[in-house]
Amino acid sequence: NKFTIEHIYRRTGQAFVPNVPVYVKSIEAERSDDCSAAFIDPYIFCITTQHGSNEWTTCKRYRHFQNLHQVLMNFVDEERKKLPSDLDTTQGENNEYPFLPKRNDQMGFVNHSNVEEYPRILVDYLNKVLKHPKFRAHPATCEFFDVSCLSFIDGLSVSRKEDYLLKQSNDRCCGQHILFSSFFCYSCNCQHGLQWFVIKDSYIVDIRPDTHEVRFPMLVDRNFQVLTGIRNAGGDHGIKISNLQQTFVVKCRTARDCDEWIQHLSNLTEQAKDFASATRSRFNSYASVRENQLAYWFINGKSYMEAVAKALLTAKEEVFITDWWLSPEVMLIRPTDDETFRLDNILGRIADAGVRVYVMIYKEIPFVVSLNSLYTKRTLVSKSKKGFIKVIRHPDLNTRDGVLLWSHHEKMVVIDQKIAFIGGIDLCYGRWDDEYMRLVDLGDENDTTLKSSLDIAAENIASGGIETVEAAQITTTQMAEQAGEIPIKSSNFLRAALNPLNEINEEIALPGSTHANETAYDIQSMAKNYYILKSKEDSDDEEMLEEQQSTTTSTPTVDRKHRYFIGKDYSNAYKKDFGNLEDYSTDYIDRKSIPRMPWHDEALVVFGQTARDAARHFIQRWNIHKYEKYPKNDFYPFLLPKSYDDVEDLAVENWSDFLESEPFRVNAQCVRSVGPWSVKTKSVESSIHNTYIQMIDAAKHYIYIENQFFITIAQDSVVRNQLADVLFRRIERAYKNDEKFRIYIVLPLLPGFDNMKAVQAVLYFIMRSIIKGDNSLFKRLEKAGITPQDYISVFGMRNHDILMGRLVTEIIYVHSKLMIIDDRMVICGSANINDRSLVGNRDSEFCIVINDLEEEDGRFNGQPVRVGKFCSSWRKKIFEMLLGIQFENPNNVDITDPVSDEFYSYFQNVAKQNTLIYEEVFATMPTDRARTFAQVTAYNDMPKMKDTDPIEAQQKLKDIQGFIVEYPLYFLDEENYLPSWTSREGIAPLIIWT
Numbered sequence: 001n002k003f004t005i006e007h008i009y010r011r012t013g014q015a016f017v018p019n020v021p022v023y024v025k026s027i028e029a030e031r032s033d034d035c036s037a038a039f040i041d042p043y044i045f046c047i048t049t050q051h052g053s054n055e056w057t058t059c060k061r062y063r064h065f066q067n068l069h070q071v072l073m074n075f076v077d078e079e080r081k082k083l084p085s086d087l088d089t090t091q092g093e094n095n096e097y098p099f100l101p102k103r104n105d106q107m108g109f110v111n112h113s114n115v116e117e118y119p120r121i122l123v124d125y126l127n128k129v130l131k132h133p134k135f136r137a138h139p140a141t142c143e144f145f146d147v148s149c150l151s152f153i154d155g156l157s158v159s160r161k162e163d164y165l166l167k168q169s170n171d172r173c174c175g176q177h178i179l180f181s182s183f184f185c186y187s188c189n190c191q192h193g194l195q196w197f198v199i200k201d202s203y204i205v206d207i208r209p210d211t212h213e214v215r216f217p218m219l220v221d222r223n224f225q226v227l228t229g230i231r232n233a234g235g236d237h238g239i240k241i242s243n244l245q246q247t248f249v250v251k252c253r254t255a256r257d258c259d260e261w262i263q264h265l266s267n268l269t270e271q272a273k274d275f276a277s278a279t280r281s282r283f284n285s286y287a288s289v290r291e292n293q294l295a296y297w298f299i300n301g302k303s304y305m306e307a308v309a310k311a312l313l314t315a316k317e318e319v320f321i322t323d324w325w326l327s328p329e330v331m332l333i334r335p336t337d338d339e340t341f342r343l344d345n346i347l348g349r350i351a352d353a354g355v356r357v358y359v360m361i362y363k364e365i366p367f368v369v370s371l372n373s374l375y376t377k378r379t380l381v382s383k384s385k386k387g388f389i390k391v392i393r394h395p396d397l398n399t400r401d402g403v404l405l406w407s408h409h410e411k412m413v414v415i416d417q418k419i420a421f422i423g424g425i426d427l428c429y430g431r432w433d434d435e436y437m438r439l440v441d442l443g444d445e446n447d448t449t450l451k452s453s454l455d456i457a458a459e460n461i462a463s464g465g466i467e468t469v470e471a472a473q474i475t476t477t478q479m480a481e482q483a484g485e486i487p488i489k490s491s492n493f494l495r496a497a498l499n500p501l502n503e504i505n506e507e508i509a510l511p512g513s514t515h516a517n518e519t520a521y522d523i524q525s526m527a528k529n530y531y532i533l534k535s536k537e538d539s540d541d542e543e544m545l546e547e548q549q550s551t552t553t554s555t556p557t558v559d560r561k562h563r564y565f566i567g568k569d570y571s572n573a574y575k576k577d578f579g580n581l582e583d584y585s586t587d588y589i590d591r592k593s594i595p596r597m598p599w600h601d602e603a604l605v606v607f608g609q610t611a612r613d614a615a616r617h618f619i620q621r622w623n624i625h626k627y628e629k630y631p632k633n634d635f636y637p638f639l640l641p642k643s644y645d646d647v648e649d650l651a652v653e654n655w656s657d658f659l660e661s662e663p664f665r666v667n668a669q670c671v672r673s674v675g676p677w678s679v680k681t682k683s684v685e686s687s688i689h690n691t692y693i694q695m696i697d698a699a700k701h702y703i704y705i706e707n708q709f710f711i712t713i714a715q716d717s718v719v720r721n722q723l724a725d726v727l728f729r730r731i732e733r734a735y736k737n738d739e740k741f742r743i744y745i746v747l748p749l750l751p752g753f754d755n756m757k758a759v760q761a762v763l764y765f766i767m768r769s770i771i772k773g774d775n776s777l778f779k780r781l782e783k784a785g786i787t788p789q790d791y792i793s794v795f796g797m798r799n800h801d802i803l804m805g806r807l808v809t810e811i812i813y814v815h816s817k818l819m820i821i822d823d824r825m826v827i828c829g830s831a832n833i834n835d836r837s838l839v840g841n842r843d844s845e846f847c848i849v850i851n852d853l854e855e856e857d858g859r860f861n862g863q864p865v866r867v868g869k870f871c872s873s874w875r876k877k878i879f880e881m882l883l884g885i886q887f888e889n890p891n892n893v894d895i896t897d898p899v900s901d902e903f904y905s906y907f908q909n910v911a912k913q914n915t916l917i918y919e920e921v922f923a924t925m926p927t928d929r930a931r932t933f934a935q936v937t938a939y940n941d942m943p944k945m946k947d948t949d950p951i952e953a954q955q956k957l958k959d960i961q962g963f964i965v966e967y968p969l970y971f972l973d974e975e976n977y978l979p980s981w982t983s984r985e986g987i988a989p990l991i992i993w994t
Contacts, residue, residue: 001052002154005317006354009637013212015147016136022051024126027119045122049145051152056159058146065122069100071140072129079134098128098135139209149212150198150205150640155317155417157201157643160271161264163257165250167195167206168234197250199264201643202272202616204241214638216627218243219620220272221286223682226265228258241265244681245624275616283694283849285687287613287670294607294652294663295850297828297874299881302434303660304425304603305332308413309341310658311421311605315355318639319347320414320618322360324407324830325371327428327568328379329584334432334564343427348383356388358622358639362408363393372581390636394625395677405992406677409837410846411603411830414618417642418650420611422829422848423603424708424817429578430571430599431815432564435886437598437963439801439810441570442591443562450950451805457947565596572597573752573813595808597752598799600963602706602816604828605659606848608650610668616641617672617846624680664870667851673831675841686840688831688847689721692819695849696726699821701860701899702742703730704875706816710747710794711765711834711994714775718990721838724769724777731791732784740861740899741791744907746882747967748814749796750926757979761993764978765834770794771969778969793904794967795911797882798918800957807946807953809922812963817847820875823858823867826850835994842991861899883910884962913959915966921945921953926971933975 001020016022028046045065048057129135142148146162195206195215205217218224218241227233227240237252239261252258269276274288281288298304309332312319328344339345347357359380364371377391394408413421425431440446451459565571567585568578574597576589606614619639630636642649655663671687696703712724727743734741751762771778778788797812817837820826829847831837837845852868859865879895880886897903918924923944930936945953981987 001054002152004154007153008149008214011212013149014137015142015149015151016051017152020052022049022130022136024048024123024130025050027122029119045119047126054152060144064144065100068140068144072135072138075138098125100125148196148198148207150207155642155646155649156640157645160199160268161261162196162198164194165197165252166193168249168251199268201645202275202641204268205640213634214640216246216623216638217640218246219616219641220268220275222277224269224276226262228262244683245679282669283671283687283690285669285671286685289667289669290609290613291667292853293610293666293668295666295668295870296605296659296663297870298423298603299877300434300601301425301432301599304421304423305432307605307658308421309333309346311415311419312346312350314654314657315350315415317355317416319350319355319357320412320615322408322410322412322618323426323428324362324409324411325426325428326359326361326376328376330427330429330569331566335562344379344383347380347389351384351386351388357390359389359391360408360622360625361391361393363395365397370578370581375582387635392622392625392629392636396629406842408678409830409843412614412618412846414611414615417615418611419605419607419652420614421603421605422614422846423601424815424830425601425603429569431601432569433599435881437799437812438564439595439598439799439808440803441563441565441596446803447805448802449805450802450954453948453950456806456950570596574750592804595801595803595810597810598812600797600812600814600816602818602828604848606668607652607663609644610670610848612642612644613670617670621679665853666870667853669849671847671849673837673840673843673845678844684840686838688845689838689840691827691849692723693726695819695821695825695827696723696730699730701822704744704820706746706814706818707833708748708815708817709766709832709834710745711769713769714780716775719765719994720835723833728777728780731781731786734791735786742899742904743792745792745794746814747794747796749798749811749967752813760977761979765994772973793908794969796965796967797963798965799963800960807921807950809918809924820871823872823875824852826871826874835991859897862897882962882964910961911964911966914961914964917956917960918965921956926968928968928970931970931973933972
């Protein structure tokens with residue numbers, strides 16, 4: 001009965017679906033005297049048409065029939081001149097052309113005597129028109145029946161209104177007031193003249209009549225407005241339509257048409273009320289709460305990537321992917337001895353099957369961060385011979401208004417606009433991990449027999465006194481060794497070059513660069529290349545030229561069957577940042593001497609309406625980036641949101657193809673951080689920040705937080721988010737009410753950079769947030785007479801193993817962005833706890849908020865309660881992993897009650913005991929035993945049990961339970977380690993670290 005969405009991209013202009021019957025069912029005549037033309041054309045004919053399962057009504061006057069007939073007869077004459085036989089009727093068709101009866105009087109030929117008979121004659125006429133293939137496909141026929149190439153698309157809503165309008169002007173890009181814009185505005189690509197407009201269920205879009213190209217759709221949002229009058233629309237019959245991203249003015253033919261369009265646009269606002277009013281949406285989000293949805297959670301990259309890979313293979317029409325970093329060659333299912341489940345191969349396979357793949361990735365500054373997004377783009381595009389894989393990198397380098405600051409940080413995979421994977425996991429190197437948190441990946445090459453202390457001492461002497469230590473410990477040692485700042489020669493030059501960064505107007509921040517959430521800044525290189533790049537314009541032609549170059553690489557010969565991490569995927573951010581990504585199969589760190597850094601992360605998948613909302617966010621971003629970067633490039637189409645009305649289309653019945661168990665029933669909502677630079681909206685949305693504030697305030701029993709950062713300082717001149725203040729108030733309320741209330745926070749033990757100054761800068765703000773300084777959370781609690789540890793505890797994660805006969809340890813890097821409240825509510829996505837992610841006008845972020853619907857019995861502080869199945873199962877599985885009872889639980893540790901004194905103390909004691917063992921065996925860093933840089937040096941010089949008595953050390957390590965350790969709150973407590981203005985990092989604006 002309908003076209004697939006692929007029909008839009010073929011641009012044939014065909015409106016009616018082939019081989020699907022179309023006919024006029026009835027016509028009703030109604031006299032109308034509401035306009036001057038009614039004197040000579042007094043009747044309106046309401047035409048009801050059936051096309052397959054689609055039925056609609058259009059209203060026309062007699063002159064519209066005349067116009068249609070004249071155009072078709074002219075068409076016949078022209079075609080006969082070209083080829084006389086071309087219009088011969090096909091076999092079985094009536095060989096008579098449609099006959100249109102002429103009028104028989106000036107006042108109108110329809111009267112009381114023939115008001116029923118004449119419409120039947122018109123029905124016969126129109127059905128003859130529709131029966132003839134060439135007449136049916138003629139643009140005049142489509143216009144008469146108010147249909148277009150968007151009318152009968154499976155997944156899109158029924159058209160509320162379609163017709164030609166004069167699109168007079170467009171201030172989307174030139175930034176001028178609509179009344180003062182030049183009619184011939186070549187500089188900003190404005191479209192003028194007649195355009196075919198279509199109103200769907202949540203947007204209005206126009207189509208170019210000559211090329212059938214779908215133009216920039218205007219989505220209904222909180223700022224959607226319809227205005228009329230000379231002051232707003234510039235003349236009679238004009239309508240000014242605007243939303244958060246764009247504005248345009250259209251002109252109707254008549255006052256009646258204008259009234260009809262205004263009414264339909266008003267109906268559109270009501271139909272899309274979930275998006276039209278911020279007051280209808282919780283947390284002031286662009287999207288409302290979707291009830292009775294399906295959702296499923298993932299812990300770590302293994303289960304997430306495997307589900308993504310399998311779900312991608314179920315795609316039928318569209319795939320949307322957005323990541324901060326995307327590695328084409330990343331293996332989504334492992335270990336494996338082939339490359340079937342390599343990301344680029346999966347995308348190429350589904351693209352060859354007809355699925356259109358749209359990818360948005362952060363366009364980095366190459367000399368600052370090693371993502372090589374251009375290589376990613378070229379590789380992905382080369383995987384589709386049909387050109388079905390499209391990649392947009394954003395933002396382009398802009399040297400005005402605060403450049404080199406912000407990034408697109410969302411992590412999202414949306415399939416057919418009804419399955420959406422959301423979380424903290426980029427589809428890139430270093431993110432895959434499982435419940436084992438492996439430090440070693442050598443297969444059979446690894447020697448697991450411990451070397452003796454004599455052998456270890458001999459190896460250390462042979463290596464010049466350099467022993468094998470964890471990469472994070474090397475970073476902290478360097479911090480101590482270089483505690484005295486060394487001035488750089490070009491400091492004045494750098495300050496001058498980067499001066500715009502410090503004077504940025506934060507409310508209108510425009511595209512920036514690297515992501516302090518992810519990668520350290522090389523400020524010296526940034527300044528060195530600043531003026532070089534300033535003069536270079538981002539050229540679409542140049543980029544397309546690079547895309548056309550062959551990116552085919554030979555399959556490397558590697559032991560995939562016995563290794564989990566191939567080439568660059570074996571990584572340790574504390575040791576070395578990524579580089580030379582084109583040579584993906586070659587190791588960049590020595591896996592025989594350096595343990596990998598395990599990666600802990602969280603994600604989820606949602607279905608149905610919530611996935612539609614996630615797709616809507618993607619579409620909003622894609623369309624504005626396409627409009628900015630490729631306004632005339634047909635390779636990048638504008639995207640359209642699918643309908644929320646089709647319940648069957650929203651259903652996902654094949655979840656078992658990619659999920660291990662049945663998804664949960666929940667209420668879900670999309671929240672985000674976006675602003676003028678990231679999606680070109682006129683205002684900032686910080687609904688993620690609002691969510692955290694309200695969830696924390698509403699918590700009754702406990703809060704569990706996993707995050708890559710914890711930067712939130714009350715009453716601070718630099719840090720603006722308010723999480724610290726609401727956490728303080730919630731603990732204070734529990735203290736005053738004598739309530740049992742717990743907060744668990746799990747963070748990486750050290751920021752994950754290989755640049756020690758970047759580590760210092762971020763660590764400075766984290767410690768000031770938690771315990772250092774009068775405005776820190778712990779100090780504020782102590783001032784209020786509250787013992788912080790009774791309510792809040794901070795933890796990290798660590799693991800150990802044997803690498804080539806030597807005991808090794810490494811920090812497990814916590815990259816999650818997760819908060820669970822009372823086993824009933826959760827937020828998970830890409831947003832860190834810092835200003836970059838939360839204030840809205842910096843990094844773009846995306847999260848999902850879940851409220852449980854299904855319940856089960858639980859227990860808080862010894863009392864029976866009802867808890868949500870989704871949230872409680874997620875929290876329990878995490879606790880099992882942290883405490884080391886995911887495989888067996890010999891001591892029958894009960895994790896049901898996270899609030900009770902017994903469990904809270906047990907959790908703290910396990911972390912403390914693990915910490916003491918690691919410090920005794922490895923002298924691990926960071927540690928509370930080193931409160932000054934001098935103590936760091938002394939602590940590192942101590943003999944380590946792993947070297948002096950490896951057998952005893954191994955015995956000690958058997959007492960380690962799980963991965964949880966204490967967070968070193970007093971590490972370098974007596975030092976001020978914020979990089980000074982004489983250092984490379986010190987000249988950077990403080991806001992990039994917060």
